[in-house]
Amino acid sequence: MSTRQLDKTYDPKSVESRWYQTWEAHGYFHADPGDPGQPYCIVIPPPNVTGSLHVGHALNHSLQDILIRWRRMQGRNTLWLPGTDHAGIATQNVVEKQLMAEGASKESLGRERFVERVWQWKAASGNTIINQQKQLGESCDWDRLRFTMDEGLSRAVVEVFVRLYEDGLIYRGERLINWCPRCLTALSDIEVEHEEIKGKLYSISYPLEEDPQTVLTVATTRPETMLGDTAVAVHPDDPRYNSLIGRLVRVPLTRRSIPIVGDPILVDREFGTGAVKITPAHDFNDFEAGERHNLPRLAIFDHQALLDPAGLKAAEVEDDIAAAVTGLPVVKARPKIEQALRDRGFLAKVEDHKMSIGKCYRCKTIVEPYLSPQWFVKIKPLAGPAIDAVEQGHIRIIPEGWINNYLGWMRDIKDWCISRQIWWGHQIPAWYCRSCNRRFIHEETTQGPAGTPITRVTLLQGATPIVARSTPAQCPSCAGSDFLRDPDVLDTWFSSGLWPFSTLGWPDRTPELETYYPTSTLVTGLDILFFWVARMIMLGLKFMDDVPFRDVYIHALVRDAEGQKMSKSKGNVIDPLHVMDQYGTDALRFTLASMASPGRDIKLAEERIEGYRNFANKIWNAARFSHLYLDGPRHQTALEERSFPDRWIISRLNRTIETVNAELESYRFDRAAGALYQFMWHEYCDWYLELIKPTLQDPSHPEAPAARQTLAETLEIIMRLLHPFMPFLTEEIWQTLPHEGDSVMVQSYPSADPAKHAPAMEQRFALLEQAVGLIRTARVLLNYTPGQPVDFAVTHDEMTRRRQLEELRPHLERLGRGRFETGSLSGPSADKRLRLVTEGLSVAIRVTGDVDLQKALGRIVKQQEEQEKEIVRLEGKLRNQEFTAKAPLEVIADHRQRLASLQGDQTMLASSEEQLRVMLGA
């Protein structure tokens, strides 16, 4: 037992790093497949390797650590597998910015040296978030730290790619894809963020070839694309236009004529003019329409979304127009085209129009639909089993409300564009024989700004890839051996999609994989449900033939940046590092847990954290209190021989244990935290510690040894119960309490024991609480200071309760601060008394000295009025219930009893107003 002195306030800083180091040094975080216990495994959603901990991480990680510590203490073979993600575009962008500041570029460095540079950046900053995670107390198995681009995971990526290719589920094809003209790469559909903006709807008139006086007017939000039109579509059933189908119209500002086609899919007769221009190279719908009608694709923008001279030439744009717009970005070309159309009388109308634009999720640049050869995963065959897994309950999604979201998206899923034209990431394992593919490979070398040669490789559609696990030795067609590797890398989510099994050693059959797959729970935010969770399910089912996890717990989002709720410009961003520093890690963790209620976003206020900091301090002081008294002898006493407060608090603690376990089982972190808070503060500290003070403070008290025992026991159990939520504080306190073992984090988690349930004690406590409450209220009414002793009498309508009150005498006297007078309470008396009554319980306080009568009367009268209203309401309700006889009997009985007790109170109070004046000498 320790008798160390504890400071008056809890100082998190002095304990946190110390305990973390101790835990780590003892290997408590490490899990081994050979360990006993049913496996419990969580793989962490890998944060960006170069990132730093924000409040969203703090929430996500706190919840996982709570589950992990809880399960570990329950004796499960518990693994929390940590790691980081290479975050392709995001990381590349960061390093590119650094280079730009140095006056260099990735091109001037060349691919190899650039990638090397990113690795350096990763080495320098990659530990930042790991250290911050440790600061948060995360009990990850750091021995197993993985990175999506480390050797093992890269091997898994190649393996998956090759197998999918061999199964015909990966293909290369020229499609219209979302293209970021700043990052110069393709993006998948979900990497595009849509935003609604106010745009214009332009109506443009296309003259008929054979009859230029007649025009066909189409509507578009992007007039600049009209230069690349290759048809105009109308609805085949539209009587206004269907006779025109097959005729030609002239494309304004060009020397071309294009056909009018009938297309019921593309055209909505009701919208605009009922005629639509088709630009297959620059619009997704038009691309598909173009395929239906075998239309040529005229690309007039280049990869930077600039008007391309070659494209303009191919589109036969009139020379003066071409000269005016060549090299301009889309937004600058638009007004020029608009003006030209207007000048030449082709612009029929311009009106305001709401439209949505897509932005790159990394750099917020407006994406352009762009025609280019890319790699795709054929997704439907993978999505089917992933839908079944959730529908059949092999994977539980919590809260259930998101299931439909998931299913809806999965059923409507489109092929996944997985190639990215960047350098940082897993390079696609495909090679091209230079001799066979000569005409498809364009290698262009130019002089860079620093005079360094910059080589740009373009692989055209039509090139024949050889997909393999390593560089092929020989071309199977021509036996050539000069290969060009596909320069593209994979979507960053491709590798993270393998996370649950690649991190456990796949494709090898490791003991880890055998033991921990499928993992138990995935804790994640909604924002990556499609990016990540869906892909893990599809790929896990495909390659492991089993779900990657049993439960998916989706927590609320803490919004920041553009998310209205929290933004740097508003200055309301909460930095978890700052919070931990100021209030302590445990306070932050407890706050996040208590706010993690399902289905609502978290709006974190700093005051809330402060409140839980105070809670930590409260616990700290309860421990300090115990140390004042724990040094005396303690007796192991049978439960039924312990005192009323002991048995009561043991019963309540047992109930709290039951609640916390049940709530954690159903991922209700908020309720678990709430139960702990309520119990610890308002039952343990406010009542239990107060109740046992007299016993403890009297060294000769016969019950003292048993009380000391209960105090030590309960506090030790509470520290274990609280540990997953507040690991540092509980360890620090637990170490000072009588205990066995080296650390609280490897002790058993408390479990409820029905034998400790004591309803009689809880009922007795309720009576005590009510009586003390009345006494205290009466004291305040009479303006007595808290310390001033009073004489009071307490009684109850029921005999058994009267007897109990008598037994509670010492507690009543202590907590009521006064003397419990026995004897009659009712009837006229020479003494002046203030009497308060509720539910059969009656308290009278002797009035001495000067009191603020007006105040007392005012309050009582007000209370009385409210009671009268309540009585009227209840009477009416009860009459109705008795009349219709449709309400359950117990409800009627309840109401009757309540009414009776209210009426009793009321009578007492009504008669006492006059009485009071007399009694109080008014």
Place this chain on the structure above:
RNA sequence: GGGCGGAUAGCUCAGUUGGAAGAGCGCUGCCCUUACAAGGCAGAGGUCACAGGUUCGAUCCCUGUUCCGCCUACCA
């Protein structure tokens, strides 16, 4: 356009089989009572968004309306 969620005390939010409206913070009053003023005790404060409906009874179930938020979508 479709789907989902929210609207409860000044603020942030609980309230799951429909049966007397809750917490934290903030506020008011009294207390430096030997664990804790980051505290104790006692309070004030709500026609549970609006309008209907079902029911003996609705914050809760149904319908509609208004206002927010999110996801999703090719309406040119």
